[in-house]
Amino acid sequence: MPFTSLGLQAALADSAAAQGYSTPTAIQRAAIPLILQGSDILATAQTGSGKTAAYCLPLLQQWLCDHTTARRQLRGLILLPTRELAIQVGNTLRELAESLPRQPKVVVAYGGVSINPQMMALRGGADMVVATPGRLLDLLQQNALRLTTVSTLVLDEADRLLEQGFAAEVSQLLALLPPYRQNLLLSATFPPKLRSLAETLLRQPQRIDIPHSPDSTPAIRQRAIEVDTARRTMLLRHLLQNENPERVLVFVASRHTADHVCNKLQQAGVRAAALHSDCSQSQRGQALADFKTAHLQVLVATDVAARGIDIAHLPMVVNYDLPRSPADYTHRIGRTGRAGASGVAISFVCAYSAAHFRLIEKRQQQQVPRERVAGFEPQDPVANTPLQDGNGGIKGKRMSKKDKLRAAQAAQPGNQP
Incomplete structure (x- = not known):
């Protein structure tokens, strides 16, 4: 047409x-x-x-x-x-x-x-x-x-x-x-x-x-790797070394984490840059330009980069931190697999985030098989208990500190109805 x-x-x-x-x-x-x-x-x-x-x-x-x-x-x-x-x-x-x-x-x-x-x-x-x-x-x-x-x-x-x-x-x-x-x-x-x-x-x-269809759904292979929180950066370096993707967009939860992970990668000889709201416009523009032309291998970003940024032929996205909502998960992984290309989206699943990832799976109506990488098996048990309230840390739905305090007090002996 x-x-x-x-x-x-x-x-x-x-x-x-x-x-x-x-x-x-x-x-x-x-x-x-x-x-x-x-x-x-x-x-x-x-x-x-x-x-x-x-x-x-x-x-x-x-x-x-x-x-x-x-x-x-x-x-x-x-x-x-x-x-x-x-x-x-x-x-x-x-x-x-x-x-x-x-x-x-x-x-x-x-x-x-x-x-x-x-x-x-x-x-x-x-x-x-x-x-x-x-x-x-x-x-x-x-x-x-x-x-x-x-x-x-x-x-x-x-x-x-x-x-x-x-x-x-x-x-x-x-x-x-x-x-x-x-x-x-x-x-x-x-x-x-x-x-x-x-x-x-x-x-x-x-x-x-416009519904998802086999013809329109991006060819994104989703992976979920169980790992301890403290070993995520080492696992990221391991994946970069062993799978050697041309470019990787890594999503983190905060500006501090973006700078920290970026510095660790640079110290290991990886061409990396951070992208977040504290970066100047010239820094943000240069980082994106260098990443699009593959002068950088890794861009470590907060969700400022999740919405609408078109990076042609991006092979891999990594959720170093899980997003706060299933909708943000969709936007994040959608940076790969664009315009008919294929891509890989990897999520690091830690003990504290396992329930939240299961909620993301539920909202996406799909299950992602869990993986463990040799040498990075988690020591902290990754809980497989069912969700208690169905919210799992979604923005605006988590219990407040006051609610948690009330719940703890109500659970103490003598306070039961």
């Missing part, structure tokens, strides 16, 4: 082909005609399915059709949770517009860098803005732009945008937008918070849910 059959102009279809988009993916076939019709959409599709192009292509066509005045007016606003995603989407828009008869002015705005170049870029207006919520609010406070002419709002990785730290900023921005506009919500998962936002934000939305 050619892109022109979806309603795209020939110039855009040719531009998509020049960028390697030969035939539309399932999400693109479903979303592009609806967006061109002006419908609000709520789309969920697995990571790596082509969601970015599914909204970038119709946005560009809408701009081509609406571009009737010499003065630039902001028509398309795309909100994303991380600076890396903002840069990536901005590049996609520019690349898809390269062969068009005229070029839109796309401004990418994100925090962690000086605001002055972004304010300069907005002088004279912009056709499309790709931004993280906090920096966009900063630019609005500086009167660098207005949102009164926005005709299409895109919330990409919408579930992440609703997490703590983003929800309040998104609410402020929504209040500044014109009431009549097109709204596009896209995500790989559909949690209850996203459902609530959809009910209040979208107008008669078209629901798009």
